[in-house]
Amino acid sequence: MPRGGKRAGAGRPKGTGKYAEPTKAIRVPVSMVDKILEYAHSGGFQLPLYGGKVAAGCPAPTDDYIEGMMDLSEHLIHDPATTFFVRVTGYSMLNAGIHPDDILVVDRDLETRHGKIVIAAIDGELTVKRLYKKDNLVRLMPENDDFDPIDIAPQETLHIWGVVTNVIHAL
Amino acid sequence: MPRGGKRAGAGRPKGTGKYAEPTKAIRVPVSMVDKILEYAHSGGFQLPLYGGKVAAGCPAPTDDYIEGMMDLSEHLIHDPATTFFVRVTGYSMLNAGIHPDDILVVDRDLETRHGKIVIAAIDGELTVKRLYKKDNLVRLMPENDDFDPIDIAPQETLHIWGVVTNVIHAL
DNA sequence: CATCTTGATAAAAGTACATTATTCTATTTA
C-alpha cells in the first residue's frame, strides 16, 4: 500500500542545493570551468565592505556592520572594453599619491579634460601626468617639485592613451 | 548522388565558436547567469596591463606592448574567505597615502606584526593605523602630525580585524 | 569555365532527461 503521498511540503525542499536557489545549465569554455565555478560559488567575488561604525569591543568582522557587498572589478571597471591597467614607474606624481609600482586603472573613453590625470605616450615611454589645457597651452604637469612640466608645442600631437580613474597601491 | 562526403577538413572547423575553444555545460545559479556569461565572455575580467615602454608616437593602447593580462580580484584578493574591504574615514593616515573614502583591501589571516598597517576596532569605530609592537608596548600610530598615537595598556585587548594589503584611491 | 546550389560532415550550443539527494508520512515493529 502506498506510503508518503501527494501533500503540501512533500519532497526535497527548495533551496537545499549548493547555491540555495534554482540553477540553470550554461555552456562555458573548458579552460575557464574551474575559475567560473569558483566565481559562482563565491558569489561573484563579492566581499563585504565595512564602514566606520561597529559595536565597541567587536573583536572581528561580522555581518552586522556590513555596509554592503562589493566586487572590485565591477566597482573599478566601468567598461571592460575601454579599460586597461598601467604599472607606474618613477616618482613624478608622488604628491598625487601615485608611487612606483602602483597599478593605475585607466579608461580611454573618458574625456581628456584640463585637470585630469592622464596616461600619455611621449618619446617611447608611457607617462602619467596631470593634463594642463588652458589658453591654447597644453602641458603635462608632474606633481613633484623635482620634476619639470612638459610643454606640448601647438604643432606637436600629444598621444593620450586614457584618463586615470583609480590608483591601486600595495603596502 | 552524395555531395560533400567524408574527408579530412569536412564539417564545421574547430574554434569557430563564441569562445574559440571547446565548451562544457555547467550548472550555475539563475541569478548569476548573466554575470557569469559576461565574465566568461570577457575572459574572466582580464584586462591588459602596460609597463613603461612603447614605440615613439604610439597613439593608443595596442597589444604589442602589453606586459600581461590581469584580473583585479585575482591580483588583490589572496583568499576570498579571509578578505574584506573597509571604507576610510578621516585623515589620520594621510602620510601613508590613505585618504578619506579610499577603499582598503584587508586580510584577516595575515600576521599582525610590528610595522604593519592594520584595521582595529576601538570604541565602536573602525580605525586604520600602523601597528607599533615593541618592548611590551602596543601602540596604534597615525601617519599625520595632527593626530596622536593611541597607547594600548597591557590589560586592554586590542581588537585587530586584519592587515591592510592594498589601498584603492579614486582620482 | 565560373558561379551557384545542395547535401554531407562535424563542431557548437542549448536543453531535456535520467540520476541523485533530501524530506515527508504511512505502515510496520517492538
Place this chain on the structure above:
DNA sequence: TAAATAGAATAATGTACTTTTATCAAGATG
C-alpha cells in the same frame, strides 16, 4: 504507543541528446 522503516514526492545535478551553425566539395546551372 513510540520508534524504526520503507515508499513516495520533489528539488538538485550532471550529462546525453537534439538542434543549430559553419564549412567543404560534388554536381547543377548559365
